[in-house]
Amino acid sequence: MTTTAPPIDTHRVDLGQFDRVLGDPGEDGTLMSFARCAELDRREEFPADICRELDLMGLPRLYVPAAFGGALTRYDDLIGALRSVARRDLSVAIGHAKTFLGGICVWLAGSEEQARGLAADIIAGAPVSWGLTERGHGSDLLAGEMAATPEPDGGYRVQGEKWLINNATRSPLLCLLVRTRPEGGPRGFSLLLADKRDLPEGRWRTLPKVPTHGIRGADISGFALDDCPVPARALVGEEGAGLETVLKALQITRTICAALSLGAADQAVRLARDFAGQRELYGRKLIELPHVRRTLGESYAALYACETVTAFAARAVHTLPEEMSVISAVAKSYVPTRADELITACGELLGARAFLTEVHEHGAFQKLERDHRVVGIFDGSTFVNQHALINHFPVLARGHHEATGNEDAVGRAADLAAPLPEARLDRLSLLARGGSSLTQGLRVATGELRALAGRTEGLCRVAELAEELNNRCDRLHGELALSPPASQYVQPEAFALARRYEQCFAGAAALRAWLLNREPDDDGLWLEAVLTHVLRALRPAGRPTSGEVFDRLFDAIEGGSAPAFPNAAGAR
Known part of the structure; x- marks a missing residue:
């Protein structure tokens, strides 16, 4: 099919227009219609034609920083565009966006010549693959066995394989993490940008596609290099700096992954709401039942919470790069987990239709539920990201006590x-030495809300929730200060503390977003719903929590009176 979308240029992307051009997936004939994507899923076929259309629309230019000839100037724009794709089909979004992940290390550490050469390939539509994981090692990058031995006359001989790699077969370009010191260690790994088109035949091979439960059409495969010569110009950054570069790159890619979960959540809520509005039960529309309204209302609140975390994280790349080790870990752990919970809740409303493959929008829900399960694993699993937070407990506690956060950057x-x-x-750091400016400023934000509330009943109620959140956040940081130092064998209690920290972060992000983006007549309804949603997870087990705010949020959204979150790009 031919699209009429204007190509993306170097000015800011019009996300609303991009979303409109992609069209309604419920209508046959659109680029990513439910019918078309369901058929590709049944055939386990890569969506090559759809990706080609996205190339023609210029989406690859958003994977390339403007400094190298692309259109990427703002990371929230990239997230908005990928969210628009993901809300139609996650397999397409995951397969296409992998190129950004494959190129990020070159944007961080590559030479000008490397970056411009890679940019030209990406803009021309060449996918790039990121070769990190290997059989048997999973997220343990220090255990990687693919080895690159220096040649006397320059270049390397590479031996080993990478496995469970997205676009490993399709991509002509491979960004490889390789062991350059036999003993390994933090300075024992380097990055090579290998071009299959330049590698000698017989010295490299692709591995078979791995069948997967979700994203069935994705090219999840691998590749092996057999004593393969790779030229010296392939080295990205300094030899021995590969692991550090990868860990910094993950701070960006983990943030971008939140777009996939937001798109999935958008689609889940839409499918559940549309079904509830059509289905009759007990002589009434399903959507008229109190439980259904409550479930959808809390799903909207969860979506607002995910939006605030994601928007803050994307913009913090620009304003708080030194803290992205914390911010990205929260975003990658919190948003996919909440989206999984939201999808499950929406699936319960659909009943049997959540599992059927050829009814209600061509079985879009069961495909969505399968596809999204993998997002929590990408670029470090939920536990890996929570472990990263646990490693930050001492600096989070110290920073909170000293209150040295950057209020201007948070704003x-x-x-x-x-x-x-x-x-x-270049200002990304492996350790956020000052802790988190966002949670450190929660008391200030709570005071601002209290001053706004005055005698307005609705805002007074919201201010009380914010005060409770602030008090619980203070107590949590006291517990973080007493937590034993992180080690390889982290106790389960530390993960529970990390989950509570994520909730405090989400509440703080929502409060700041509301304070700085509210309309004059905004009664704080969506903020009240988000804070209630967050505090449910922070309060002691067994304490009853009223959910009537979710009913009010649902009614407001249904009636068109609830303000959409400003970064939503047509989400609802």
Whole structure:
């Protein structure tokens, strides 16, 4: 099919227009209609034609920073575009966006010549694969066995294989993490940008596609290099700096992964709401039943919470790069987990139709549920990201006690109308030494809300929730200070603390977003719903929590009176 979308240029992307051009997936004949994507899923076929159309629309240009000739100037724009794709089909979004993940290390550490050469390939439509994982090692990158031995006359001989790699077969370009010191260690790994088109035949091979439960059409495979010569110009950054570069790159890619979960959540809520509006039960529409309204209302609240975390994280790349080790870990753990919960709740409303493959929008829900399960694993699993938070407990506690956060940077990240500075990826750090400015400023934000509330009943109620969140956040940081030092064998209690920290972070992000983006007549309804949603997870087990705010949120959204989150790009 031919699209009429204007190509993406170097000015800011019009996300609303991009979303409209992609069309309604419920209508046959659109680029990513439910019918078309369901058929590809049944055949376990890669969506090559759809990806080709996205190439023609210029989406690959958003994977390339403007400094190298692309259109990427703001990471929230990239997230918005990928969310639009993901809300139609996750397999397409995952398969296409992998190129950004494959190129990010070159944007961070590559030479000008490497970056411009790779940019030209990406803009021309060449996918790039990121070769990190190997059989038997999973997320343990220090255990990687693919070895690159230096040649006397320059270049390397590479031996080993990478496995469970997205686009490993399709991509002509491979960004490889390789062992360059036999003993390994933090300085024992380097990055090579290998071009299959330049490698000698017989020295490399692709591995078979791995059948998967979800994203069935994705090219999840691998490749092996057999004493394969790779030229010296393939080295990305300094020899021995590969692991550090990868860990910094993951701070960006983990943030971008939240777009996949937001798109999946959008689609789940839409499918459940549409079904509930059509289905009759006990002589009434399903949507008229109190339990259904409550479930959808809380799903909207969860979606608002995920949006605030994601928007803050994307903009923090520009304003708080030194803290992205914490922010990205929260985003990658919190957003996919909440989206999984939301999808499960929506599936319960659909009943049997949540499992059937050829009814209600061509079985879109069961495909969505299968596809999204893998998002929590990408770029470090939920436990890996929570472990990263646990490693930060001492600095989070110290920073909270000393209150040294950057209030100005928090404000620019949370104010969605504020201009963003150029992203300084060179300022990314493996440790957020000052802790988290967002949670450190929660008391200040709570005071601002209290001052706004005055005698307005609705806002007074919201201010009380914010005060409770602030008190619980203070107590949590006291517990973080007493937590034993992180080690290889982390106790389960530490993961529980990490989950509570994520909830505090989400509540703080929502409060800042509301304060800085509210309309004059905004009664704080969506913020009240998000804070209630967050506090449910922070309060002691067994304490009853009223859910009537979710009923009010549902009614407001159904009646068109609830303000959409400003970064939603047509989500509802």
